[in-house]
Amino acid sequence: xxxxxxxxxxxxxxxxxxxxxxxxxxxxxxxxxxxxxxxxxxxxxxxxxxxxxxxxxxxxxxxxxxxxxxxxxx
Amino acid sequence: xxxxxxxxxxxxxxxxxxxxxxxxxxxxxxxxxxxxxxxxxxxxxxxxxxxxxxxxxxxxxxxxxxxxxxxxxxxxxxxxxxxxxxxxxxxxxxxxxxxxxxxxxxxxxxxxxxxxxxxxxxxxxxxxxxxxxxxxxxxxxxxxxxxxxxxxxxxxxxxxxxxxxxxxxxxxxxxxxxxxxxxxxxxxxxxxxxxxxxxxxxxxxxxxxxxxxxx
Numbered sequence: 001x002x003x004x005x006x007x008x009x010x011x012x013x014x015x016x017x018x019x020x021x022x023x024x025x026x027x028x029x030x031x032x033x034x035x036x037x038x039x040x041x042x043x044x045x046x047x048x049x050x051x052x053x054x055x056x057x058x059x060x061x062x063x064x065x066x067x068x069x070x071x072x073x074x
Numbered sequence: 075x076x077x078x079x080x081x082x083x084x085x086x087x088x089x090x091x092x093x094x095x096x097x098x099x100x101x102x103x104x105x106x107x108x109x110x111x112x113x114x115x116x117x118x119x120x121x122x123x124x125x126x127x128x129x130x131x132x133x134x135x136x137x138x139x140x141x142x143x144x145x146x147x148x149x150x151x152x153x154x155x156x157x158x159x160x161x162x163x164x165x166x167x168x169x170x171x172x173x174x175x176x177x178x179x180x181x182x183x184x185x186x187x188x189x190x191x192x193x194x195x196x197x198x199x200x201x202x203x204x205x206x207x208x209x210x211x212x213x214x215x216x217x218x219x220x221x222x223x224x225x226x227x228x229x230x231x232x233x234x235x236x237x238x239x240x241x242x243x244x245x246x247x248x249x250x251x252x253x254x255x256x257x258x259x260x261x262x263x264x265x266x267x268x269x270x271x272x273x274x275x276x277x278x279x280x281x282x283x284x285x286x287x288x289x
Contacts, residue, residue, distance in 0.1 A: 003134040006081045009127030013088040016120050020095075023116065029109040039109040042098050043116075046091045050120065057084030064077025 007061050014054025020047025078135040085127035092121030 024030035024040040036044070095117025099110045139145040 002130050002137065003077070003081075006085070006127055006130035006134055009088075009123055009130060010081060010084050012123050013084060013120065013127070016088075016116060016123070017091075020116055023112050024109065027108050027112055029107065029112075037109075038102070039098075039107075039113060042095070043109075043113055046095055050088060050091050053084050053087045057080050060080030060084075061077040064075070064080065067076065 003061075003065075007058070010054050010057045010061060014051055014058060017047045017049070017051030017054055020044070020050065023047070075135075078131055078138065081131035082128060082135075085124045085131060088120050088124030089128065092117045092119070092124055096121065 020043045024036075024043055025032070030036065030040045095113050099114045099117065102110065104110065136145060140147060
């Protein structure tokens with residue numbers, strides 16, 4: 001139950017990272033063809049890091065769960 | 075373990091990222107725009123969610139370790155008291171049981187000593203050896219197992235001592251008493267005790283008897 005909540009938190013972090021990457025363009029404070037400002041750079045960098053970490057973390061959690069299931073059955 | 079570690083790692087990174095977004099917005103301190111508000115809100119949300127995630131994964135890991143027996147079970151009402159109390163109690167109970175067993179043995183030995191004539195302890199070579207045999211061979215029950223008051227103490231070479239007890243069985247107590255009286259009468263009339271000879275068996279018997287008297 002608690003690990004499911006933890007997995008959900010990781011998924012939320014992944015989505016938050018995607019949102020941070022998309023937010024400057026979605027909220028239109030970053031014009032499409034102009035150079036990136038400081039806030040945009042910070043948001044996109046942080047969002048990309050979070051999304052990558054969440055993606056990797058989700059797979060790591062899944063892999064660990066599958067491994068434990070195999071070790072329990074053997 | 076991998077899943078808990080990766081979960082904690084990702085949530086820690088999220089906490090760091092959320093905090094970083096908050097710090098960037100606070101450090102810039104410009105006029106609040108849509109960009110700064112979005113960053114601040116997202117950073118605060120990420121930090122909050124990440125803190126919850128860290129708590130979840132740490133609780134899940136602790137549950138797993140408790141299930142595996144690495145961590146002790148949480149204190150709670152169990153039969154016979156809490157786990158910590160039970161652990162402390164077992165240590166105290168062990169020491170108390172050992173004290174009681176020693177006291178019971180002492181009492182039994184004293185009672186046996188009072189039942190015998192006082193001088194019967196300081197008899198000659200043969201009676202000393204007999205006493206030593208009695209100490210080594212406790213009274214046996216119907217299965218042939220020695221009966222020791224208090225907790226059962228495993229004796230080394232129990233079978234050997236049991237065999238010796240069986241071998242010593244035919245000797246009648248009446249004959250032993252007569253023999254003892256014959257040995258003791260000259261000693262009581264003359265007064266001082268004869269010096270111990272250098273027989274190692276006799277020395278062991280005296281050691282045992284002296285130990286008993288010091289109780």
